[in-house]
Structures are given as C-alpha cells and as structure tokens.
Amino acid sequence: GDSTDPTPAPSLSTPTPEAEPEPPPTPEPTVTEGDIEEAVDQAIEEKGTEATVDDVVAVLEDDSDSIRESAEEMLAESLAVLEAASDGESEDDESDPDVLFRFMSAVNTLYAGQNEESIPAFDLIIRIHPEMPRAYYYRGVAFLRSEQYDLAREDLEKSLELDPESGDTYLQRGLLHHDEGDEQAALDDFNTAIRLAPWLADAYRNRGALLINNGQTAPGRADLERALEIYLFERSEERIEEVRGLLDNPPAGPIEMFKATDILPRLP
Known part of the structure; x- marks a missing residue:
C-alpha cells in the first residue's frame, strides 16, 4: 500500500507548539587569580x-x-x-613563620607596584632582622622605583655587603647608576651581574641597550640575542616580544633601560 509519513503535517487549526526554550546553563563558579x-x-x-x-x-x-x-x-x-x-638568618629566624609571612606580604606589595607602601613593612623587618640581605635588596628596589636614589644606594650596598654574590643586586645598582647618569658604573655593575648570574636575562638586555646607545651595536645586539634565548627558555612572553622588537626594528633613538617588574631573585 501507500506509505504514509508518520509525522503529521502542520495545520492552521492545530498550530505546531513552539519548543520550550532551554534554560541557560548554570554558570560554574569561577576562581580568580x-x-x-x-x-x-x-x-x-x-x-x-x-x-x-x-x-x-x-x-x-x-x-x-x-x-x-x-x-x-x-x-x-x-x-x-x-x-x-631566610638567607643569612639564624635557625631561630628561619623557623619564625610570622616574620617570613610578613616579608612575603611586603614583597607582594612591591610586586603590585605599590613601591612606597611597601617600605614601612621592610623597615619593620629590618629592625627585627638587621642581617637579612634580601630585605635591604627589596627595600632598595622600592627606593629606586620611588627615585629616592641615596636611600636606594644605601640599601643595595648593604645588601651586597651581606650577600656579595648577588647578581640581582648588581643589576639593580646598575640601573641606579644609569638613572644618575653614570653609564660606566652602570656597565660595570651589569658586567658583574652577568658574571655572577649568567642566567639573568634582564642584565643582558640592559647591557645590550647600554652598549647600543653608546655606539657598540654588534656586542649590544649579541647581548639582546642572549637575553632573548633566556626569555624564550623562561617563556616570558612580554619580554620575548619586546626584545624581538628591538632586534627586528631597532628604534631611532636611545633604548630605555628595562626595570623588571619581576624582581624575584632567579636561581640557576
């Protein structure tokens, strides 16, 4: 016999009911950074x-x-x-979680760009533990970013007195010298930073910029290429893009120093 379509044809007298809209999915709770x-x-x-x-x-x-x-x-x-x-502290200091937590909170404040707001916390930590080199280092960075150069120099040099093998500290003092217009002293400190911490990409990046700005293009570009290699290894996307731009499209004017926002000492 004739086959029939089991689906009834739509009719004006019996309009096809509209499908119920599906309820929107319940958003899953999100966890922010x-x-x-x-x-x-x-x-x-x-x-x-x-x-x-x-x-x-x-x-x-x-x-x-x-x-x-x-x-x-x-x-x-x-x-x-x-x-x-805990570098340079006694065993009793290392076991003091309150001081360590206070220190970490102060560093986080500095990371957030609140330079002057972080200084009182470092003041307190230094009063409690006057032999903590990293407290002087970070407070020195806070002073440097706040353009309080004399205080920055005092703290960075105190940090080097307590920890003379810190390439990070030489890098920051080199930036201080550059800000004050002493490019030879800046170059000397960048050289020392690289000798002590050859994995410190920011030191190569800044030394390269300083050399290029002073007409030494070939060694300066070699430094930028080395910095790029390390940034690629570290997957530092913003810095990779910045240094590639300097290499591919050199600016007409002087290259500015890069004052790292990531000031955590880097380990080999």
Whole structure:
C-alpha cells in the first residue's frame, strides 16, 4: 500500500507548539587569580614552608587541572620568596613563620607596584632582622622605583655587603647608576651581574641597550640575542616580544633601560 509519513503535517487549526526554550546553563563558579593568591597566603600562613599545592586547592575547594596548575605556580613563587627571606638568618629566624609571612606580604606589595607602601613593612623587618640581605635588596628596589636614589644606594650596598654574590643586586645598582647618569658604573655593575648570574636575562638586555646607545651595536645586539634565548627558555612572553622588537626594528633613538617588574631573585 501507500506509505504514509508518520509525522503529521502542520495545520492552521492545530498550530505546531513552539519548543520550550532551554534554560541557560548554570554558570560554574569561577576562581580568580586573586582567590588563588589568597589561598596561597592562607596555606603558607598555616603551614609555612611545608605548604603544598594540596593545601591551596583545599582552601579553594576546586581541584581542577587549571586551578591546580595556577596554584602550583603561585605557591612555588611564594615559597621561593620565603627561602630568599631566610638567607643569612639564624635557625631561630628561619623557623619564625610570622616574620617570613610578613616579608612575603611586603614583597607582594612591591610586586603590585605599590613601591612606597611597601617600605614601612621592610623597615619593620629590618629592625627585627638587621642581617637579612634580601630585605635591604627589596627595600632598595622600592627606593629606586620611588627615585629616592641615596636611600636606594644605601640599601643595595648593604645588601651586597651581606650577600656579595648577588647578581640581582648588581643589576639593580646598575640601573641606579644609569638613572644618575653614570653609564660606566652602570656597565660595570651589569658586567658583574652577568658574571655572577649568567642566567639573568634582564642584565643582558640592559647591557645590550647600554652598549647600543653608546655606539657598540654588534656586542649590544649579541647581548639582546642572549637575553632573548633566556626569555624564550623562561617563556616570558612580554619580554620575548619586546626584545624581538628591538632586534627586528631597532628604534631611532636611545633604548630605555628595562626595570623588571619581576624582581624575584632567579636561581640557576
């Protein structure tokens, strides 16, 4: 017989009902970078240098891969700051989580660009532990960024007195010399920074700029290329783009010094 379509044809007398709109999906709760930072701080406040990424995700109540990866990275950076804080201290100092947490909070304030706001916290830490080289280092950076050059010099030189092998500190003092117009002293400090810390890309980047600005294009470009190699290894996207731009399209005028926002001492 004739086949019939089981689907009834639409009719004016029996209009096809419109499909019910599907309700919008319930948005999943999102964890912000600030939430992760707070969770890292809480984990370290509770467990000090024994804090793990499991402690952080327990605070966040979110164990997804992306959150765990971000938490692991932030925790590693914070623990590195804590380890730097304990350099040169006695065993009793190292076991004082309150001082270490206070130190980390001060560094985070400096990272956020609140240079002058970070200084009182470093003042307090230095009063408690006057032999902590990294406290002088970071306060010196805060003074340098605030253009308080005499105070910056005092702190950076005190840091070098306590820790004479710190390439990071020579890099910052080189930037101070450059700001004050003493380019030879800046070059000397960049040279020392590279000798002590040959993985310090910012030192190559700034020495390269200084050489190019003074007519030494070939060695200056070699320094920029070395800086680029290290930035590529570190996956520092903004710095990779900046240095590639300097190499591919050299500016007509002088190249400015790069004052790193990431001032955490870098380990080999």
